[in-house]
Amino acid sequence: MFPKQNKILRSHSKNLFALVLLVCMQPGLAFGNELSDTVSNFWLWDFLGRLHPIITHFPISLLIFACFLEIFTLGKFQHPMRQAIRLMVIFGAIAAVFSAIFGWLLSSRQGISGDTLDLHQYLGFGTAALSVVLVFFSRKTEAKPNTHFIQIYRGLLFLTGFGVGLAGHFGGTLVHGENFLTEVLPWNEEMQAPASLTVNLANLGSELSNTEEVELAANVRAILAHNCYKCHSGAKVEGELLLDEKEFVFKGGENGPVIIPGNASQSELIRRINLPKNNKKAMPAKGKLLSADEIDILTFWINQGAPWPDGVQQQSVYRVADLAPRNPALPPAKVGLNNPIDLWVDSYFEDNQLTWGKETDDRIFLRRIYLDIIGLLPSPEELEAFENDTNPEKRTVWCEQLLNRKEDYTQHWLTFWNDILRNDYTGTGYITNGRFAITDWLYTSIRDNKPYDQLVKELLNPSEKSKGFIEGIRWRGTVNASQRTEMQAAQNVGQVILGLNLKCASCHDSFISDWKLEEAYAFANIFADSTLEISRCEIPTGKFAKTEILWEELGDIDSTASKAEKLRQLADNLVQPANGRMYRTFVNRIWKQLMGRGIVEPVDEMDNLPWSQDLLDWLAVDFVENGYDIKRLILQITSSKIYQMESFPVASPDLLLAEDFTFQGMIRKRMTAEQFSDAVGNLAYPLFDSAEVKFKPYELIPEAQIGTSIPRASLVANNAFLTALGRPNREIVSTSRDSQASLLQALELTNGGRLNTALLKGGEYWAKQYPRGDDLINALFSNALLRSPTEKELGVGRQLFGETTEAEEVQDLLWSVFLLPEFQMIY
Known part of the structure; x- marks a missing residue:
């Protein structure tokens, strides 16, 4: 069952049942309600769920075709096709059952919900159940082909066929949208105009004021943005036609202009958007056709001479957050809400x-703030002191105390900053001096609680110790233009400091935002020693980038200045309130x-x-x-x-x-990889030795034991164990870690040598300290979970031990406790 523990379990077979009980009795494990543990997150369930779209076509085709063939047998039940129909019914029923199961896995694992899904599921499970009954009566008609059984069988067959077809319809609706089946019908060709249209043609005369021209042109831009940009903008260009800027709209595409100002009837744009959807030249080629109101606006606009005043801004199909700060007034005060x-x-x-919701108890809260603020588990003595603290503000006070534990706080939060600043101790670039660590500077900055604006300024306008972030990685060999160090700096600063993705715009105009290639290069130019030539999809364009911050409101950068001066200007401009x-x-x-x-x-x-x-x-x-x-x-x-x-x-x-x-x-x-490693190291035996610590802020105790300082995992170079538990390699910025258990993690926790060694040595220590089983069980639960074991847990634990505790038995107990969701989760 657990490969890593096979040797132990073979020698302690009497304990297998007890171990399984101890693990599975916990809330949320295996088949409990919690989906965050290893078993219920097993990859196979996700894989089977995704087979649903494939297997679901079997019952649809087989059962419906069986209905079709059954029509030909209405005059004579014992027809030559009877055996073929029976086989279709049997295999169709089997497929329907599996399709329903896989569909349930897909919806539950992928978090899909909604009324349409509910109908699809009800019909799917109902059809599966009917198909099973159908098989039963099919066998009955084979054994006793009387009229009564035949009528029931045929009624069930046609009902099942109708059900599977209807379930399939709602499945198609889930995938393609609710109008997928009906939008091609003749009476549904005209659709409502989008809410973004504000102009009323009935109120416009033949002569337009400047304000009316601006409003009309703005509506035209909105129509083009919502219907045409996906194929005719900087993100994607078909037929050499661009419709996202004035110059290109009037220039046209590979076959010439698509707009003839003053003559809509001769304009190719109007001709194409009026074609029926089944015409291969109809536009848009994908998605819904334009509504009658949208076509009328475009036609009117062209007949008016296609006015495009300077006041018309490009319409965005993406939400764009405000740049400026906003300070909303606080809601009225309320009793009990002091924060x-x-x-x-x-x-x-x-x-x-x-x-x-309900306020969490002291035990859960204390464990939460310890793990969140300093990354360590509290001791039973600290819990007792916290529970006995009569200060009504004790929760705030204890948070302050943890924040003042400078070294513990720093070594925990170092993980967060290392991830987002792409800082590590080993890896690509360090051997060839193509990458620079910032650990010394970063550790001191966290420990001293350096103000964030100052921290950012020192990253952007760096000293020798803090230059690693914007210097990036100088990759060996040939690299593409979007990975040159100046562009890495632009991408990393955009992502980490501004919450902005410039990676697409580093190669071409972005597919996921309004950012253009020229803007990304202009930002990257700030980090360059010389002016960068713009490459579009790795092809040099011969054009050279400007030097600009992404938002002109934040100030200018002197393009003629040195790199150092440009970085100083960037730092000052970017951190302003x-x-x-x-x-x-x-x-x-x-x-x-x-x-x-x-x-x-x-x-x-x-x-x-x-x-x-x-x-x-x-x-x-x-x-x-x-x-x-x-x-x-x-x-x-x-x-x-x-x-x-x-x-x-x-x-x-x-x-x-x-x-x-x-x-x-x-x-x-x-828990993160580092939190779990530190917890196991403190409770069992250190997972890392001093030789693996690549950054030593103080002299670590060479042979750490229980109750003494251990090498914190945040100071250790990455390894297979930490990687399995989720630490990234930090060659790119990592701002989020997957908190779900993975197959790799499960294998490492059940078959990994590093954890096994720590558990074995920890078992020796605990067995020596606590010869009596009950004492050991109580002490372990108190230290690991901050509570006493329940009677059931104590009874299961007692089954592990004989007269005295043995190291291998304790190893089993440690392993089972460390795998509990209650231990691994921050509640």
Whole structure:
């Protein structure tokens, strides 16, 4: 069952049942309600779910074809096709059952929901059940071909055929949209105009004022953006036709102009959008045709001479967040809500008809803040002191105390910063001096709680110790233009500091935003010693980039200045309070680190809609007004009422990215690789020795034992164990880690030599310290889970031990406790 423990279990076969009981009795393991553990996240279930679209075609084709053939046998039941029909029914029923099971796996594993899905599932399971009954009566008619059985069989067959067809229709609706079947019908050709249209042609005369021209042209841009940009913009160009800028709209494509101002009837654009959808030259070629109102506006516009005043801005099909800061007024004060964060959350709850959850108990809260603030487990003695603390503000006070444990705080948060700043101790670039570590500078900055604006300035206008972030990796051999170090700097600064994806725009105009290739190069030019030539999809264009910040509102960069001076100007301009986006990006990252999900998700795409714009904006402004104090921000969040509520499990990470996400409180999180390693090292035996520590802020004790300092995993070079548990290689920026268990993690925890060694040595220590089984079980549960074992757990544990405790038996117990969701999760 568990390969790594095979040798142990063979020698302790009497303990196998006890071990399985101990693990499986815990809430959330194996077949419990929690989907965050290894077993229920096994990859096979996801794989089988994704077979649903393939296998579902079998019952649709076989059962419906069986119905069709059955029609030919209505006059004579014992027809030559009878055996073929029976085979179709049998195999169709088998396929229907498996299709229903796989479909259920797909919807539950992928977090799919909705009324259409419910109908699809009801019909799918109903059809599967009917098909099983159908097979039964098919066999009955074979054994006793009387009229009664034949009538029931045929009724069930046609009902099953209808059901499988209807279920298939709703399945198609889920995939292609609710109008997929009906939108091609003649009476559905005319559709409503989009809400973005604001012009009323009935109110316009033959002579247009300047204001009317601007409004008309703006509506034209909106129509083009929503219907044509996907094939005719910088992101994708078909037929050499671009419709996203004035110059290109009137230039036309490979066959010449598509617009003849003043003559809509002779304009190719109008001809194409009026063609029926089944015509291969109809435009748009993909998706819905333009509505009658949209066609009328374009026709009117061209007949008016296609006016395009300078006041018309390019229409974006993407949401674009404001750059400037915004400081919304706090909601009215409420009794029991002393933290401003809670006032915003309460307002959100009221707007969404949600209620506050239950406050978590002292044990869960203390474990939570220890892991979140310093990355370590609290001791039983610390829990006792916390529970006996009578200060009504003790939770805030204890958070402050943890923040003041400078070394512990720094060594925990070093992991967060190493990930997002792409800093590591070994790896690509270090051997060839094509990459520079920033660990010394970073460690000191975290420990001293350097203000965030100053930290960013030192990253952008670096000293020798902090230059590694914008210097990037100088890859050996030939690299593409989008991976040259100047472009790496632009991409990394955009992603980490501004919550912006410039990777697409580094090669061509972005497919996922409005950012253009020229803008990405202009930003990258700030980090260059000389002016960069623009390459589009690896082909030099002969054009040279400007030197500009991505938003002109933030100031200018002197293109003639030296690289050092350009970086100084960039640093000064980017960190100014007017750059609200930068500070919203940062507070959103810290919120996610503590609460399990950002106010905006993903955290690198800050143009996405936040679940609370007011909270995000207020947090960012408050952060700036209070000195860019990172520890104060962490304290502000951890001392809030919403942070102290019970956490929520999430069935699938996809649900956290859903556009209709509803915030209810903290999302239950899995320990990081570093947190788990440190916990195991403290409780059993250190997983890493001093030789693996690549950064030593102080002299580590050479042979760490229980109760003494151990090498913190954040200071250790990456290895197979940490990789399996989720640490990235840091050759690229990593701003989020997958908190779900993986197959690789399961294999490492059950078959990995590093953990096995730590458990064996830990077993020797515990067996020596606690000769009596009951004492050992109580001590282990107290230290690992901050509670006493239940009677059932104690009874199962006793089955492991004889008269005295043995190291291998203790190893089994340690392993089973460390695999518990209660241990691995931050509740």
